[in-house]
């Protein structure tokens with residue numbers, strides 16, 4: 016990745032003021048995504064995966080808000096833009112795919128109209144051209160007889176087909192970045208395989224940068240180029256997918272990989288990480304993982320873990336595995 | 341002897357529109373066959389797993405086994421007693437207390453207004469049994485603490501709630517526990533904890549599990565025998581080793597191929613064709629034939645029966661070598 | 664089972680707060696303390712309810728004791744001394760020399776009693792029918808809900824008047840005044856159950872499909888036990904909201920009926936009766952006989968209603 020990254024996030028902090036104090040669902044997170052690259056984001060429920068994605072699109076629900084850090088998209092700083100400016104970027108420069116295809120589609124409008132409206136909002140084309148483009152994008156995502164089905168309503172499609180329509184909608188204005196938040200979690204294995212293959216193919220063909228949020232390690236392994244592992248709002252590890260998954264540096268990544276049934280094949284019991292992820296309001300001092308970490312020492316309990324930056328270590332850990340130091 | 345024996349189990353749902361709409365729009369009645377002619381046995385102290393995609397009838401079978409749904413045809417016998425036809429109340433009672441169920445959603449399966457103690461002890465108290473100290477003992481057994489008995493469910497995380505469900509299921513000292521996707525709502529690291537707990541308890545109490553899941557890796561880890569369902573029918577039944585090393589049915593092969601692999605870096609597979617057909621109007625012959633890469637003419641004409649091939653049972657003309 | 668993890672609790676030991684602190688710090692009270700509208704309306708309601716309950720202690724006069732009444736005191740304006748007796752009355756007196764402040768306190772007792780009792784009746788009927796309709800389903804549900812729909816097409820006050828008329832027809836004339844209050848309660852209660860039934864049915868349908876109900880069925884619990892012990896506690900929070908708003912409506916319904924002369928008799932005047940009596944004197948210049956009971960009714964109904972509105976928002980997790 017010598018070229019300028021499409022998306023560049025630096026020390027992003029999202030805070031939520033609550034009665035119990037200030038919560039930080041995203042705590043100084045930094046990463047880049049280059050053109051044509053797929054960055055996988057994994058972590059337990061509540062780790063802050065969706066929040067990170069939503070912060071980039073400017074879709075944070077109040078009272079959550081970005082309190083510091085920078086977000087750069089194609090060389091332009093977007094974290095301080097107004098809602099109106101951001102809405103313009105959404106769709107044109109950033110496409111979105113969410114878990115539940117029904118929430119991303121308006122149930123009362125035919126899919127064709129939703130597509131043409133999005134296209135015309137962002138590209139200078141006539142209505143007829145937009146319709147042609149819409150049909151073409153439906154064909155691209157593998158909807159059979161697209162020209163006939165373009166005037167159907169979302170409920171007339173199955174779950175898998177709907178998710179294809181959502182992908183068509185996200186990609187129709189040819190954005191340079193796609194944020195896909197658990198795009199296949201609600202789908203069956205066979206349909207999931209189809210959707211993932213589709214996403215991969217389209218992004219490779221167009222050089223789109225993709226942020227793929229999921230909790231399925233298998234999907235990450237097969238799809239992502241690099242992977243970011245999140246824990247309690249922080250980045251635990253960030254690196255090329257093969258290296259992170261096969262030789263994890265962070266004890267949490269290692270525990271996560273070990274606890275999948277496949278990793279313990281042939282053994283009567285699964286490897287397990289003791290305890291559970293702490294709630295945001297009750298984070299321990301020092302490294303957030305220290306109470307569950309087999310390698311934790313006093314240093315981990317007293318000092319916040321080192322942060323991951325573009326040039327910094329792969330794992331946010333004082334005593335990374337696989338390194339003699 | 342088998343603890344559970346399932347014979348030609350079938351369940352049909354009436355999914356017609358309301359009577360008035362049918363009359364006005366001249367629509368016929370519509371029936372959905374959720375489970376069709378399923379037979380298998382579960383030997384005592386083993387784990388039988390059912391896998392299949394959404395809508396394949398896994399939960400419907402589970403509900404019929406525990407007696408929450410009556411079968412349309414066929415039956416379930418547990419310890420030689422069929423709940424649906426047995427008339428002796430004592431026998432029904434004894435079978436009932438031998439069966440428990442753990443559900444998928446740890447947030448919906450605990451009554452939010454009840455204290456954990458009352459939730460755990462309900463199966464015993466409802467039968468007029470004495471339950472002093474039972475909840476505390478069970479809570480410790482599932483890795484929580486006795487003082488948790490006074491709390492309400494909302495004070496626990498998803499994994500902890502699922503432990504409470506397990507404790508409740510154990511309260512009446514059952515022999516069979518039907519687990520309907522017990523870890524699907526949990527993260528992998530929490531899933532590992534719950535699965536380990538379930539294996540430990542199985543050994544300790546000599547439990548028998550009917551384990552329902554759509555996650556092949558979980559099933560491979562837990563099961564002694566696996567049944568694969570497609571559109572309400574059992575298409576293959578085998579031991580985990582046989583199933584994962586040499587799947588016989590093209591659908592099983594497709595499922596295994598499509599499942600994402602942790603070591604499948606950059607794997608490019610041709611994704612499976614098509615989607616599950618409408619269960620109200622399933623394809624003729626072998627229901628899988630429109631998506632099957634090996635289908636022959638016979639497949640769309642005649643339905644293959646489940647037949648023993650080697651160690652497994654398969655319902656496929658090609659696998660049975662009968663084309 | 665040797666290496667089962669310890670209870671995956673938060674690693675930091677927290678001192679357990681006392682029960683009282685827990686209640687004070689609960690989300691519910693926290694929201695209450697942040698809402699001035701809720702606090703003011705709660706204060707007004709409490710003030711009015713308490714002064715009604717303790718009316719015999721607070722009221723300077725007993726308006727129903729003819730021995731203490733002096734006809735000469737009639738039509739004394741508020742705060743001024745009577746021409747003949749030199750007595751002063753805080754809110755003035757009516758035509759019979761009764762102290763308006765005292766009649767309001769006693770009138771509020773009747774209004775509140777009728778309101779609470781009617782809502783309670785409506786609640787019991789509505790919850791029962793709603794639970795049964797939602798849980799049992801089928802024909803039972805169809806019948807209950809169609810009856811409810813039909814009743815809903817008529818204005819509640821009309822239904823109440825109808826029931827009031829029928830019930831009155833059945834009471835022997837000599838008991839009519841005595842029974843009027845109870846008939847009123849019956850009429851308002853029966854005209855108001857539909858809302859409860861609808862909401863409870865809806866909530867029951869949602870709860871019924873949850874897995875904890877399946878789990879209870881599985882161990883052989885009877886439908887009655889499931890409805891009562893499992894579902895009922897989970898459908899009560901919307902009921903609470905409706906009950907509060909219904910209370911405001913019931914108080915107004917009672918006042919309307921009494922104002923129309925079909926409610927509380929003049930021997931047991933409620934706020935509505937007082938307003939009806941006062942209305943006769945408005946144009947002869949004795950405005951206070953009408954104004955003060957009306958203000959009280961308005962304050963009572965409004966503050967109860969505001970409290971209900973706040974409760975609805977506070978109990979709705981989506982709006983948080």
Ligand SMILES: Nc1ncnc2c1ncn2[C@@H]1O[C@H](COP(=O)(O)OP(=O)(O)OP(=O)(O)O)[C@@H](O)[C@H]1O
Pocket residue numbers: 031033038040058059060061062063064065066067077078079230295
């Ligand atoms: N309004 C709020 N008040 C307090 N905490 C909140 C609020 N909204 C979100 N959070 C917290 O923010 C954290 C991050 O949530 P996020 O949705 O990003 O998690 P996630 O990693 O996407 O999880 P999942 O896998 O469940 O989707 C969670 O711990 C959540 O509890």
Ligand SMILES: Nc1ncnc2c1ncn2[C@@H]1O[C@H](COP(=O)(O)OP(=O)(O)OP(=O)(O)O)[C@@H](O)[C@H]1O
Pocket residue numbers: 353354355372373374392393394395396397398399400401554619
């Ligand atoms: N009460 C019902 N009425 C009508 N149809 C039903 C009913 N219950 C289940 N079905 C249908 O029966 C089929 C099998 O459903 P079932 O819930 O057993 O599937 P499943 O394998 O458990 O799927 P999932 O993985 O989604 O839980 C589905 O097509 C479903 O729509």
Ligand code: SF4
Pocket residue numbers: 589590591626627628629630632633634635636639644655656657658659
């Ligand atoms: S019977 Fe035919 S269609 Fe069915 S799985 Fe076997 S080969 Fe495929």
Ligand SMILES: [Mg+2]
Pocket residue numbers: 064065066196
């Ligand atoms: Mg999320």
Ligand SMILES: [Mg+2]
Pocket residue numbers: 398399400520
């Ligand atoms: Mg199911």
